[in-house]
Amino acid sequence: HHKLAEVDIYEKLPVPFGLVRFGVAPDHPEVKSYGAEDNRILGIPGENLSGVYTARTLVGWYNGLPENRDLEPDLSSETAVVLGQGNVALDVARILLSPLDLLRKTDITENSLAALARSKVKRVCLIGRRGPLQVAFTIKEMREMINLAGTRPLLDPADFMGLGDALKDAPRPRKRLTELMVKTALEKPNEKEAGRWAAATREWGLTFFRSPLEILPAADGKRAGGIRMAVTRLEGSGETAKAVPTGEVQELESGLILSSIGYRSLPIDPSVPFDPKQGIVPNILGRVEGAPGLYCSGWVKRGPTGVIITTMNDSFGTAQSILEDLQSGTLALSDSKGGFGSLRSVLHSRGIWPTTFTDWEKIDAVEVAKGKAVGKPREKVVDPQEMLQLIGH
Template sequence: MGSSCGRVCWKWRSPLRRLAGFSRLLSTAALAPQICVVGSGPAGFYTTQHLLKHHRLARVDIYEKLPVPFGLVRFGVAPDHPEVKSYGAEDNRILGIPGENLSGVYSARAFVGWYNGLPENRDLKPDLSSETAVVLGQGNVALDVARVLLSPLDILRKTDITEGSLAAIACSKVKRVWLVGRRGPLQVAFTIKELREMINLPGTRPLLAPADFTGLGDVIKDVPRPRKRLTELMVKSALEKPGEKEAGRWASATKEWGLKFRRSPLEVLSAADGKQARGIRIAVTRLEGSGESARAVPTGEVEELECGLILSSIGYRSLPLDSAIPFDPKLGIIPNSLGRVQGEPGLYCSGWVKRGPTGVIITTMNDSFDTAQSVLEDLQTGVLHLSSSKEGFKSVRSILHSRGVHPVTFSDWEKIDAAEVARGKLAGKPREKIVDPQEMLQLISH
């Protein structure tokens, strides 16, 4: 039990690795089940909320590996979008191409963790000395990363971005960001809100090639409304003459971003020293099929993009919790039925480890309610054999104490929270996140 911090967070702290809302029943009596939820992100909290709301005798303890709660709500996608932060898996998909380990190449997950104050990424030190950055991927995370790279400092200063990240971005030479996708405009994964904000970002102009959007007006007539509205916005920005105000803003812009479609990464190119990325070689693709099922097939044509910063935003995946717990490495999920872990009575899962890395917080909320409902149904029907010999947190606490691990309580977190808010107030920000777990622990030890 325990981890690098040596503490457990408010009766929290994951005994192994934090997954998005992993729960096991540790019971004391048939009418008063004790439930353990591992992971204090949205999946864990929403599961807990539903259990407590619908079972008045239930006792739920939430365990978290860090001294601070809330998972992706705290460490999610963009500091200027606290309401839509949207990742919760612990690992990222690799590109699987030569050169991806060169300096200047980072996963979007690590980059996001860096500017959001995730302790494990606090020492990332991304190289922002290149004028051009390439983001591999065309989802909301990709757009958020591009927006943070290009946003005016006055906007970022009002968010809870970390002090170190803000200082690094203030010295950034990046003035152009390409978002590269294997497929076409009809398959982008970002949403209209994020696209509109990117188009209207002060000091920047969009680079959308008219040829990519010509003729799409007829194609989108029968697609679902969200996809239709999103595509119409791209078509308008690419093909229609901008209004006077917009044209003036774009003409004076010092930074720019663009979408490159039907391009698939082949190799990260190294500089003369063999250590630093200088560009990326990409295959030009064509689409076979249509809609969401369209596949990108290489045409044989190859292009190169000069860039010193490459961010991979091609998706996230969960990691296995323990060898004793089923895990599907291909899908990155724990095999389950409505949250019930296959072959493990009393064990449940929620969040991305349950369904895979898709959706945002509202998706996770509904998914977590479904898992909690499965727990409640199993309690009601007697599927779960509860025993008074299992002591719940009392038993866990004795194990922790025997190992010299001292839990961080919710009251302890409130001290950390107050310190962060106070530091933020001095800087005119919502909070100044503490990124060093040892510093957090020192705060609560006084």
């Protein structure tokens, strides 16, 4: 909408596309389109035991994110526990349970593919503090999970009885998602589905009304051996319902515990306003408060909720604010702004030689060629030093 606009994008790594490259599940290439780079912690005893990871770290590992490439997760436990019931939780469960033949055709790293081939995980329990009406995943991901080859869903019919009334006023996406879960839990599967589930060697389930209290150590005291959870009940209803402990406690054996309870943003620089409590840059429609000419978008603008399309729409809103400020003269164009030219000279004066998009195209060509050799869309280079060598830095 503005013919003179030039957009520069800066990335932390020598390769572009951030979360699209490193955060989206490798078997979802159709959605690979300054992020929230810290994890919310559980804040419970035992969180630092071996075998306990954030879902984000595991996603980074199988996607070849340099900082997670040496993770070597312990996949020797038959039961994996995922704390959280959002799309990332389902992504992780799906990758842990997917037949290798499906994964071999994706850009998952060879290293993680080899580890998954040795994996003993046969069961994934996705645990949520609240009930079926409060899950955060979407219908597409749920349907994919129900239809995953070689696996069967374990949904307790008792969790899905009598949801009719509560659904009457629910928005359509929530209604359709709940109806799919109710159908899977309560209706007799058709012959084909029943046969597939009977033959399945792996399974996954949704466990509701449980809140993590403590990760329990295995006999050696170093590794995770299980999890202790508070049984909860709901106060209120719908999206705002709160989980309250009932006083009852339950334990579950597992040596692989993944927390998928969300992300939070970190402050980028002391000069940029930041609200540590909400983990956002204070703003009005994307305009950073107290910093004219500075704008923000995505999770740092409104907190870590929503899917990729939510964030896209969000960026359109911020772009609209910038255009309005240009038209009204609030955003001055008269100042000579050097753009990347001035930044380049600052970097060079510090002895930093940034990689460019042309450099990335060289890395891209190598990755695609490596992938082609093994029948994959690409085989990612996961070592930043190797990336720099490929472009002669």
